[in-house]
Amino acid sequence: MITSAPIGVFDSGIGGLSVWNELVREIPGESVIYVADSANAPYGTKSRSFITARSSAISNFLIDHGCKIIVVACNTATGAAITALRKEFDIPFIGVEPAVKPAALASMTGHIGVLATAQTFKGEHFKRSIKLYSHTVEVHERAGTGLVELIESGRMDSAETKELLKQYLIPMVEKGIDQLVLGCTHYPFLIPIIREILPAGINVIDPAPAVARQTKKVLEINGGLNGVSAVSRYQFYTTGSPENLSLILNQLTSSDHSVTHADIF
Numbered sequence: 001m002i003t004s005a006p007i008g009v010f011d012s013g014i015g016g017l018s019v020w021n022e023l024v025r026e027i028p029g030e031s032v033i034y035v036a037d038s039a040n041a042p043y044g045t046k047s048r049s050f051i052t053a054r055s056s057a058i059s060n061f062l063i064d065h066g067c068k069i070i071v072v073a074c075n076t077a078t079g080a081a082i083t084a085l086r087k088e089f090d091i092p093f094i095g096v097e098p099a100v101k102p103a104a105l106a107s108m109t110g111h112i113g114v115l116a117t118a119q120t121f122k123g124e125h126f127k128r129s130i131k132l133y134s135h136t137v138e139v140h141e142r143a144g145t146g147l148v149e150l151i152e153s154g155r156m157d158s159a160e161t162k163e164l165l166k167q168y169l170i171p172m173v174e175k176g177i178d179q180l181v182l183g184c185t186h187y188p189f190l191i192p193i194i195r196e197i198l199p200a201g202i203n204v205i206d207p208a209p210a211v212a213r214q215t216k217k218v219l220e221i222n223g224g225l226n227g228v229s230a231v232s233r234y235q236f237y238t239t240g241s242p243e244n245l246s247l248i249l250n251q252l253t254s255s256d257h258s259v260t261h262a263d264i265f
């Protein structure tokens with residue numbers, strides 16, 4: 001593994017920036033190439049074969065750009081495609097899964113909520129973790145239909161977003177959840193609104209910090225970690241229009257990053 005090579009990160013859109021943000025905090029010496037497949041978002045309503053084909057094309061693009069490891073910063077693509085990606089390519093892949101385990105272990109009420117895309121709930125990874133923990137806690141699943149579209153179109157602070165979140169979260173609150181798992185990397189951008197809706201005391205779990213720590217660990221094991229003093233370079237590509245990605249990026253980092261359009265087939 002070439003230590004100075006970049007880390008590749010991709011998502012159906014801007015959601016994976018919640019993971020990117022933790023990665024640059026956890027491993028500051030690393031360069032990162034981010035791909036948002038915004039022309040094809042949302043993935044959550046698409047078929048498994050479509051998501052696998054997109055994930056494979058984007059991984060090829062990232063490997064052509066020299067990436068040493070790829071972070072699939074998308075629960076939906078992890079569930080649908082990571083097994084196929086690990087077979088197809090010989091670099092390490094890190095995935096993102098709904099954090100059912102920490103939620104189950106932390107729950108005092110015995111009820112946890114999971115907000116994710118419809119496709120994530122169908123994935124093998126999710127089904128496996130539910131099987132492991134459903135004897136200790138009751139898991140209340142809800143597909144966040146429409147939320148990714150609102151975030152991708154820059155309407156994350158809208159009344160419509162708040163209404164949808166209320167519709168999805170209040171029934172879980174009524175069931176007595178004390179842990180809410182955010183099972184889609186787009187949703188951490190909604191945490192301020194989610195906190196307005198949820199009563200105090202419900203813990204909201206974003207898996208991004210754990211994903212960043214796992215990436216660091218896998219790089220260390222493979223001798224691929226770049227020194228903290230190295231100069232890192234961040235590049236951003238989108239298959240859609242660069243505006244929304246730039247907007248979120250500038251909010252996250254309060255510095256200007258240019259975003260390049262790329263057609264990836």
Ligand code: DGL
Pocket residue numbers: 011012013015016041042043044045073074075076077117120148183184185186
């Ligand atoms: N951000 C993604 C996830 O974590 C994808 C959501 C979507 O495109 O539907 O699942």
